[in-house]
Amino acid sequence: MAEMNLRQALSKGLREALDNNDNVFLMGEDIGLYGGPYAVTKDLYKDYGPEKIIDTPIAESGFVGAAIGSSMTGMKPIVEIMTINFSLLAIDQIVNHAAKMHYMSDGQLSVPMIIRTVTGAGGRLAATHSQSFEGWYASVPGLKVVAPSNPNDALGLLRSSLNDNNPIIFVEHSMLYGVTGEVPEPYYETPIGLPKVIQEGTDLTIIAWSGMIPVAQDVELKLKEENISCELIDIRTLNPIDFELIFESVKKTNKVVILDEYWETGSFGAYISSVIQENCFDYLDAPISVVNSMNIPMPYSAELEDQVVPNTKRVLEKIKNKIGL
Amino acid sequence: MDKETAKKYLFDMIKIRQFEEACGRMYMQGKIKGFLHLYIGEEAIAVGSISELSKDDYIITHYRDHGHALARGMDPNKAMAELYGKVDGTSRGKGGSMHLFDSDLNFMGGHAIVGGHLPIAVGIALGIKKQKRKGLVMCYFGDGAVNEGEFHESMNLAALWDLPIIFYLENNQYGMGTHVKRSSANPEMLYKFADLYGMPSTKIDGMDVITVRDSAREAIEKIRKGGGPLLIEAMTYRFRGHSMADPSEYRENEEVQQWQKEKDPIELFKDYCYTNNILTEQETNQINGEVKTLIKECLEFAENSPLPDMSVAEDKIYNTNN
Known part of the structure; x- marks a missing residue:
């Protein structure tokens, strides 16, 4: 290593x-x-x-x-x-x-x-x-x-x-x-199309990729303090994408939040949400929530930018208000 | 010109003409769908320039691609089956008229976004150079493409990297329905764009197959001797509409008729052959008859070819051989 x-x-x-x-x-x-x-x-x-x-x-x-x-x-x-x-x-x-x-x-x-x-x-x-x-x-x-x-x-x-x-x-x-x-030192490959569970949990599945992973990890830590156990999935690949691992997690936790840095309208996270609800409807105990960037062209000011992108605060609020955790 | 070459040129030009005429008829009968852009009137360019290429050379072209494909030697049966959307077509009915491909002939496609294939042509030339292969790229495009940014990006890259590529501008004077005078600030001088990139260029009569051949030969020789990219502008005219959907309201009938009467590349070449005692009228008639049989056969082949099933549609989205 x-x-x-x-x-x-x-x-x-x-x-x-x-x-x-x-x-x-x-x-x-x-x-x-x-x-x-x-x-x-x-x-x-x-x-x-x-x-x-x-x-x-x-x-x-x-x-x-x-x-x-x-x-x-x-x-x-x-x-x-x-x-x-x-x-x-x-x-x-x-x-x-x-x-x-x-x-x-x-x-x-x-x-x-x-x-x-x-x-x-x-x-x-x-x-x-x-x-x-x-x-x-x-x-x-x-x-x-x-x-x-x-x-x-x-x-x-x-x-x-x-x-x-x-x-x-x-x-x-x-x-x-x-x-x-x-x-790892020895040669390995990471298969294209395979999501990965990067943190196991039982109460809520958090799905994210790329720049949203650190936010997801932060949310996971915050919820842990409230004794809420999150399963964190890094999809790693957007196309192709093997949904089986995601379905398994949803069937276990029954609750899902998806983090997507893109705007709300037409987001890839919303696509993931639709596939989950079509395949795991009977397992869901709450609406699937997607947290996106706000539908605003990105402002320059750091004060504003940090609020436009999905951040820990906004994700936690959505988990509480929409999913009810 | 010797008799055999003359026969070959005439055969190929008439083959394209009759193939295109057949396409037009079959479109009207509903056998061919979609956008159909006929090459009628422009045959001398494909035949005169492609006849000078070797098998190591690559061709890439625009959506008016039947002429280049047939001149390169694409099987007319497979080409027609593709236009019919049948399983024996060059892409089993997934490409259609605008997207004919034959990798065995280094025929890298008809491409349907104006100017979009020019950067790709540059890349093929880059691939040739990097792999130290023989060969060059012949890239055809129309006067419409000259106003696209990709034309200029491609010219610059080809010159900057000193690549073996001929930019072949087929100036048929209309980008769809817009005359070059209505789309270009300097319509008589399109070939001069090459000057800005330090590239040699020439403007020729694209209706005369011998002129086309000679200029292509000269350009190809320059590149084979290690020269860099070149541009040829061939003045031409399409006798039919932009596509079969063309309302033909943007140009006068007299203009079309004058070009047909005075500059038909097939008639011009026949006259040349008669005047110089290369071919007799009996011989040209015989060629006409041979082509007629060939076209009849290719229509039958396309008609009899099965329709593809959905497994074809779902195949080759990705290359699964890793």
Whole structure:
């Protein structure tokens, strides 16, 4: 076991990929000479050179499309889009092209590529730089979406993504890069699609992912003080998603709260809620509650931002008022 | 030009023409659905330029893709079955007219978002370069795509990375119903965009298959010798509407008729062959007849092919071979 933070785990995974597969290359804005906007690719340019670590112009559609095209010839590009907000400039490439190529060619072509990008709020970056669009991508057949919350899963999911021949949206949360944890020394992979129970409990199931995991953990601690036992599930992957483990938990606790950093309207958390109620209706003792960001463009001020995103206080209030715990 | 090459060119152009005419008829009969964009009038470009490519080269194109597919050698039976939405189609009926693919021919698709395939073309060229393979990318797009940001992003990336790609601008003068003069600030000079990216470019008569061939040959040779990206703008005209749903109210009938009368690429090439004693009228008639049989067969093939079942719809959403 080695202790490392999430940034280091990703860096380790990227180095492994570059070392083990000649077809792997990295591409993105300022990932090379500059060292990466979030320093995930720090020193890679120095160690692997400009052929493997390509600094691109600020042309998201252009370089994401270029990654798609190269993957169709057998390359394995790992693209970094600086933040998920900028991925909107490449959404045609991602949704209309990467997601559709295998299907529309009936399997003649494949797009084995990874798009790493940064989601979420918390950086005091205001309305255009604080959004959480991973649920959008999860809604598109042909894409896979992973969103690790800790170093162990980050490395394991990156390895699985490298061995997967589909376009993968690999979502990293800007507030989680410094999260530390144990990472096993022997090689392992974390399967894409499998949620994980990160805390067992009996009274309430809390479902979350990515930047909402620390909030969920805080809520769990607060409720523990009131002798309420929470089962905490990190879904880790938004598409595909194996619901069986979630159903098992719901059948045990009979109560569910879902944390989703996206706005209320059209949230992925609401989708999870609908699947649970359709499959576990007879087991539910209370309405399923989804806690989202408020339907407000993100304000800059820290005082305001902290209230707009789901926080411990708002989650606890909802658990008390809607679920009745 | 020798007799065999002339026969091949004429055969391929007439094959595209008759295939497209058959498509138009079958659309009217309800056999072909969806959006159908015919290549009639533009045959010289596909035939003249694709005939110069080798099998290592890649082709990627827009949604008016039947001509490029057939010129590359796609089986017309499979292409027609795809348009019929049948199980023997190139994608078992999941792509349709705008999305023909044949990976064995390095035919990387018709793509239906204007300008969207240009960055992908750049990526294919990047893949070729990175793997030190032979070959280049021939990327077709229309005058409409030139106004998309992706055109400029792609031109810049290709030049910046010095990639083996030919940007092939088929200027048929209309982006759907909007004439290039109504959509471009400098409509006569589209090929000059290349200058800004330090890329050589040329503007040619796209109705003359020999001119098309010669300019393609020159461009391909430059790239094979290690040269970087190039742009060719071929002036052309589509004799039919944008799609079968075209109300044809944006251009005068006289304009269409004049192009058909004076610049039909098949008639121009026939005249060339007669004038230079390469082919006789009897020989061109024979080609016409051969193509007719071929098209009849492909319609029968498509008609007789079974419809796909839902297992086809649910297949190949993801690549399951890891």
